[in-house]
Amino acid sequence: MNDFTGMEELLQDFLLEASDLLADVDSKLMELEKAPNDKNTLNVIFRGFHTIKGGAGFLNATELVTLCHLTENLFDKLRNDQLQLNPGLLDVILAATGDVRLMFNDLGRGVQPQRAPQAVLDALGAALEGKSVALAAKPAAAPAPAAPPVSTALQAAAENGPDWNALYQTIVGGATPAPAAAAPAAPVVASADEIDVEKLKQSAFGRRGDDVPGRPAAPSASRREAEPAAKDNTIRVDTDRLDQVLNLSGEIGLTKNRLTHLRSDILQGRSDAETLKSLDESVSQLDMLVVSLQNAVMNTRMQPIGRLFKKYPRLARDLARQLGKDVELVLSGEETEIDKTMIEDLNDPLVHLVRNAVDHGVESAEQRAAAGKPVKSMVYLGARQEGDHILISISDDGKGMRPEAIRSKAIEKGLITLEAASALDETGSLNLIFLPGFSTKDEISSVSGRGVGMDVVKTNISKLNGSISIESEPGKGSTFTISLPLTLAILPVLLLRLSDQPFAVPLSMVREIMSVTPDGQQLISGRPTMVVRGEVLPVKSLANLIGWADSGKSEVGVLMQVGSQSFILSADGFAGHDDVVIKSLDTFRPKGVAGVTMSSEGEIVLILDIKELLGETGH
Numbered sequence: 001m002n003d004f005t006g007m008e009e010l011l012q013d014f015l016l017e018a019s020d021l022l023a024d025v026d027s028k029l030m031e032l033e034k035a036p037n038d039k040n041t042l043n044v045i046f047r048g049f050h051t052i053k054g055g056a057g058f059l060n061a062t063e064l065v066t067l068c069h070l071t072e073n074l075f076d077k078l079r080n081d082q083l084q085l086n087p088g089l090l091d092v093i094l095a096a097t098g099d100v101r102l103m104f105n106d107l108g109r110g111v112q113p114q115r116a117p118q119a120v121l122d123a124l125g126a127a128l129e130g131k132s133v134a135l136a137a138k139p140a141a142a143p144a145p146a147a148p149p150v151s152t153a154l155q156a157a158a159e160n161g162p163d164w165n166a167l168y169q170t171i172v173g174g175a176t177p178a179p180a181a182a183a184p185a186a187p188v189v190a191s192a193d194e195i196d197v198e199k200l201k202q203s204a205f206g207r208r209g210d211d212v213p214g215r216p217a218a219p220s221a222s223r224r225e226a227e228p229a230a231k232d233n234t235i236r237v238d239t240d241r242l243d244q245v246l247n248l249s250g251e252i253g254l255t256k257n258r259l260t261h262l263r264s265d266i267l268q269g270r271s272d273a274e275t276l277k278s279l280d281e282s283v284s285q286l287d288m289l290v291v292s293l294q295n296a297v298m299n300t301r302m303q304p305i306g307r308l309f310k311k312y313p314r315l316a317r318d319l320a321r322q323l324g325k326d327v328e329l330v331l332s333g334e335e336t337e338i339d340k341t342m343i344e345d346l347n348d349p350l351v352h353l354v355r356n357a358v359d360h361g362v363e364s365a366e367q368r369a370a371a372g373k374p375v376k377s378m379v380y381l382g383a384r385q386e387g388d389h390i391l392i393s394i395s396d397d398g399k400g401m402r403p404e405a406i407r408s409k410a411i412e413k414g415l416i417t418l419e420a421a422s423a424l425d426e427t428g429s430l431n432l433i434f435l436p437g438f439s440t441k442d443e444i445s446s447v448s449g450r451g452v453g454m455d456v457v458k459t460n461i462s463k464l465n466g467s468i469s470i471e472s473e474p475g476k477g478s479t480f481t482i483s484l485p486l487t488l489a490i491l492p493v494l495l496l497r498l499s500d501q502p503f504a505v506p507l508s509m510v511r512e513i514m515s516v517t518p519d520g521q522q523l524i525s526g527r528p529t530m531v532v533r534g535e536v537l538p539v540k541s542l543a544n545l546i547g548w549a550d551s552g553k554s555e556v557g558v559l560m561q562v563g564s565q566s567f568i569l570s571a572d573g574f575a576g577h578d579d580v581v582i583k584s585l586d587t588f589r590p591k592g593v594a595g596v597t598m599s600s601e602g603e604i605v606l607i608l609d610i611k612e613l614l615g616e617t618g619h
Contacts (some may be wrong), residue, residue: 030313036085046075070124088133306334332382339487362398395479401472403429495575516557
């Protein structure tokens with residue numbers, strides 16, 4: 001049933017604008033925590049809630065209007081110095097923004113939003129009245145020795161791991177990318193003048209319905225957590241970029257008219273030097289315009305990665321609060337542009353990496369103090385463009401990872417043999433965390449160590465034709481670096497041949513093309529190698545990599561750079577290079593094949609996934 005029949009276009013416009021506004025509000029709230037008296041930030045947040053409230057009013061979304069109105073009033077008092085922001089109050093505000101996001105999910109399904117949890121509404125009302133909002137300990141049932149109050153949520157998080165499903169659903173939206181933890185212990189009871197923030201957090205983080213009169217509890221909560229958010233198929237494009245596309249299209253039309261006229265002349269028997277020169281010039285002009293149009297169209301798909309990054313400070317902050325850590329997530333390179341479709345698919349891997357950095361990368365305040373480190377932990381998330389690739393790095397100043405400990409754990413779990421482990425260098429040892437089933441912890445919880453979900457991260461990055469690498473120094477921290485192509489739509493490739501079959505390899509991996517002869521190779525440990533400018537490089541046969549019989553007639557060698565390793569890929573022949581459109585193999589994808597394309601001669605060409613062909617160890 002759709003509650004917005006006849007208002008679909010208005011609803012979609014509202015959701016598009018309001019989602020951006022709420023993301024900006026979340027980002028500004030993180031800034032506000034560092035500078036709670038910044039009037040400009042307070043005004044921006046106030047206007048955000050005010051605008052969302054106004055749009056919700058047009059849609060008769062009463063519950064959303066109510067929640068935004070309370071929050072708006074709260075910020076009106078904050079900006080007029082009638083209230084002072086503190087961590088407890090910020091928890092209440094963040095819980096409210098989480099419920100606003102859940103209400104957006106309801107609207108996206110075409111139904112009126114459900115009422116916000118009573119705990120959230122009570123907390124906002126109490127804050128407006130000037131009442132304190134603080135974590136409260138559960139009173140003892142009988143006299144007992146004095147003990148420091150302990151937050152139930154923090155204790156549950158320490159014992160069982162944070163509630164990933166709740167955090168992911170509330171902050172980022174959509175389905176959780178990892179198994180959820182068991183529900184935390186029952187909420188504590190606050191005194192009469194305090195609002196129970198522990199109950200508030202439980203309500204805001206997905207388990208909502210039991211404390212709201214008249215709402216069916218189980219179906220509501222399970223529906224919101226189980227159903228992923230609808231994929232955003234819209235894109236905002238700068239009008240200057242569209243104007244460029246329009247202008248190029250007009251120039252291509254003029255060139256086409258010129259070619260049509262020349263064709264008519266040639267068909268009528270005109271083949272003099274001037275006509276042929278005009279034809280050559282027109283074809284060259286068309287070629288240049290088509291390339292320019294292709295680039296202009298690709299630019300319309302490019303979006304700043306900051307639209308994705310700005311979700312994560314909130315995720316890091318809330319998780320750190322649950323774990324009792326002081327963590328700051330610092331962003332850089334938000335203006336770096338990347339293909340819109342890749343931004344969507346990057347979300348889950350980055351959530352895994354950010355949460356692992358906060359939960360397992362950085363130490364507790366006590367551990368950091370004992371190690372002589374600042375109590376506040378730092379996590380850095382940045383992006384930059386290098387050539388035709390985007391590099392995204394996630395680093396922390398935590399405890400780092402010890403290669404020998406990772407090797408031992410992998411052997412213990414039967415993921416690798418002792419002999420294979422002994423042959424691994426530091427990089428190979430760190431890469432063991434990407435093996436399915438790897439974990440540095442023995443107990444099972446929602447998050448069981450650095451390796452939890454890391455195999456999924458690598459798989460998702462590989463689907464984007466990207467790679468991920470690790471650098472880690474024990475006691476200093478770790479850095480994960482993701483390398484991605486600028487776009488998935490167009491791929492520059494080098495065409496090689498085995499017998500009569502063409503194959504394509506990404507041109508970005510090619511350093512040099514050379515001839516390969518048996519006389520120029522020598523065996524080292526039974527493997528063919530060549531010396532190129534003093535560097536001894538292994539020679540890998542393309543036929544062997546794809547499982548074909550090696551004809552022994554390889555004449556062409558391609559010096560490839562894949563990650564940190566270099567090698568020479570040998571093939572029977574070289575067929576040129578081209579910019580191709582990749583067609584994915586959704587139903588059947590052979591190992592080592594990234595997709596297919598069509599050559600200029602009309603042949604089907606397999607685009608090879610060199611990283612996958614080489615395997616995990618590169619042998």
